[in-house]
Amino acid sequence: MGLPTLALTQAPASLRGFGGEAVLVLGQVQLMVAFGMEENRREKQILFDVVDIPYSYNAIFGCATLNKFEAVSHHNYLKLKMPSLTGMIVVKGAIHNVEAKPHDRARHTPKPTPHGKVIKVKVDDADPTRFVSLGGDMGEREAENILEVLKKNIDIFAWSPDEVGGVSTDLIMHHLAVKPEAKPSKQKLRKMSADRQEAAKAEVQKLLKAGVIQEIDHPEWLANPVLVRKLNGKWRMCVDFTDLNKVCPKDNFPLPRIDQLVDSTAGCELMSFLDAYSSYHQIHMNPADIPKTAFITPFSTFCHLRMPFDLRNAGATFTRLVYKVLYKQLGRNVEAYVHDIVVKSRKAFDHASDLQETFDNLRAAGVKLNPENAIKSQVLVDFVAEWTPAFSPEPEPVEQPWVMYSDGSWSHKGAGAAAVLTLPRGVPIWYAARLQFDTTNNTIEYEAVLLGLRKAKELGVRRLLIRTDSKLVASHVDKSFETKEEGMKRYLEAVRSMEKCFAGITVEHLPRGQNEEADTLAKSAACGGPHSPSIFFEVLYAPSVPTESLDIMAIDQAELGEDPEDWRTPFVKYLKNGWLPEDEAEAKRLQLRATKYKLVSSQLYRSRVLQPLLHCISFAEAEEMAKEIHQGLCGAHQAARTVASKVFCQGVYWPTVLKVCVEQAKKWGLDIIGPSPVARNGYKFAIMAIEYFSRCIEAEPLSAIISVAVQKFVWKNIVCRFGVPKEFIADNGKQFDSDKFREMCEGLNLEIRFASVAHPQSNGASKRSDGKILEALKKRLEGAAKGKRPDEMLSVLCALQTTPTRPTKFSPFMLLYGDEAMTPTELGANSPRVIFSGGEDGREVSLELLERVRVEALEHMRKYATSTSATYNKKVRPTELLPGHLVLRKKANPVAVGKLELKWEGPYLIKYRSRTGSFHLATLEGEEFNHSWNAASLKRFYV
Structure with missing residues (x-):
């Protein structure tokens, strides 16, 4: 825009990008911004921040500018609308102009030109067409010595493709290492235009003449050539080895870094840039891999005898060759970047001997060089020539330090820390933090210093001058005072560890009156704001150093942080x-x-x-813990995610929790379900009860299903442990529907409700619990005698009691006692709950919170029931059954009924509805049945 630098005013702070990286603001400038045409126009003065970054746009409007113009943008339509006095202004985006800009710029980018004078010198008197390029700014003596070496080693250059014999296969060959399970891929011939066919034919003939390719019949792998037009109008032929490269593992041989190559040339007076002739074609292919490099053309199919440029690991293979050939010179007088070789010399008069040594090593390996090297690395040459200084005894200029002002503030409203970083040219950057933990005046001052050190490290500051109004902190850091308190020692150690990140740190003490900016900022942070947008504000919830009040016991990890194999x-x-x-x-x-x-x-x-x-915890401890939870004392061989959730409930973590739990579960993934044999003491059955809210399960093995055994179980396992329940839901078995059991329930004021006949869904929770117990028992008895079922019953119940259920999101143990059970695995892992257990006081807190946990579980149950009902009711066809209707009842065992026999019996009369979907029936003579039937087993009967 042609604005002078003096038009810029100082910016208050640097900008932050989306990645959090700070962008230095050169200054601010006020510009007139106008939208619309002459008859419908709005214009305002807008303040812009000026930055020096490569970007596709010249200016960016923020929310403040859009609000100032009352503008609304629509990204889909690329339009911006704003009101004006004469109507609506519509700004249309021309995205094609933005997209075309980079392409036009790249297309018209001038080719690099040599830095300085370059002359072409003949090296073969017998053939005047053979010449090399030399720098014209060299001394006469150095040029003569180099030219003499070039003429003496003219055989190291290749003037045509057929002169490239290739490197000995004893030295190196290119192996594809195709994965054994890979299937060969054959690409179909793609259509080519006439000019492309001519170019491909000429390139194939050239490669055949040079011995790079040969014809092949019946290849298993087949690729297509791709022709790309170069800037000079000629064609370059490549081969689409995409399918082959996908099944070849990557060669991890390290490629050189270009920045290190440039740094290594510092101080060299003379350098030569060499390029290998058709570099990759100088390496032979492994004979077994030659058929895999086949490609198809309109004329025939060919395969590569030598390494093509398009293979995945071609660059790594040639880099390996260069390291083998020039390993004695690399870093001393030679640097290499794939096939580009740089011969460097600290002194110009040594360059001829360095070149001769390089040529001897290349000749021994059979590597040929390109004498007519295109200016591919000219940018690198110019960069090295311009930015590589010669060694001189002149001292380097002293880097100006950044200045950091720090201060802390404490009041009844809170505590705050502040740090103001000032650039060498005087631009300040403000940082503030509110401290949400217990502090003292001295620790606040240290927190302010550490806040500034962390921010300075992020900005890449090398030298820093710290100015603080705390005499104690300044004297501790500059070693004037001795640190006696343990808390201050830890903070001082933190500052010392941060010093290693800087080239130099100096600390000065200054009076509070000279630190007003940091003091005001710290007081504002202590109150919580509000803060200016130019201030980087954050909230710290923990001290920068560990406090001494936490004394945690280690579980076999006293040397934590020293084992390189430990993931921690x-x-x-x-x-x-x-x-x-x-x-x-x-x-x-x-x-x-x-x-x-x-x-x-x-x-x-x-x-x-x-x-x-x-x-x-470590992986070794993790394996033991997962094994114990899955199949230990309180394990039931549950699914991997269930085991993983129990791991987190016990307060421990390792990165591969789910993977380890899956491996444990895989060991019990197969099972055979068979008849249950008679166990010890004649146990053949089991009785189970479940509490509907907490999903707490009680079970006990039985030798016979009789009413007396049921009474003992209810009295011992339910009444004596949890009290008398409100009601009892059971199926229609005789052991429950008996006079003795009814008398017992009446004596306890316990209501009995029976599930509908032939409809177990009415007592679904207990049926699902039966399935859980049986499944867990089968897994625990894998490979063991089936008669041990009673011995494993307690372990299964323990596992189910400590596992969160889907309806409540809590474990039954949690809903009963207000806290999770302390399992043996948690005690062994020394979890935080074990360490910080508050004894009786902690137990009282858990009981106080129990009601809130149960309310939350009840809310989860309501949501679960609502979603389940909505899913189930989609498939339910409503039926209108009312008392007094005649209905037919499905027979008890319709499977045993013959094909021609009726599967319904009746009719019966509906007496009354006991609950939703359940009805009590009676015969037409008036005889009423004791049990209810669900609507799914009934259908309307019409006379």
């Missing part, structure tokens, strides 16, 4: 000392994952949303 070690080292892996991607991944972990008294914990911390 990287997190512990990062949280304790700020350690990061050398690989940038791994370091970033560790930083993101570490946000969910906390280090408390040298023990690693994983945070959860609105739930207690989980104690992190």
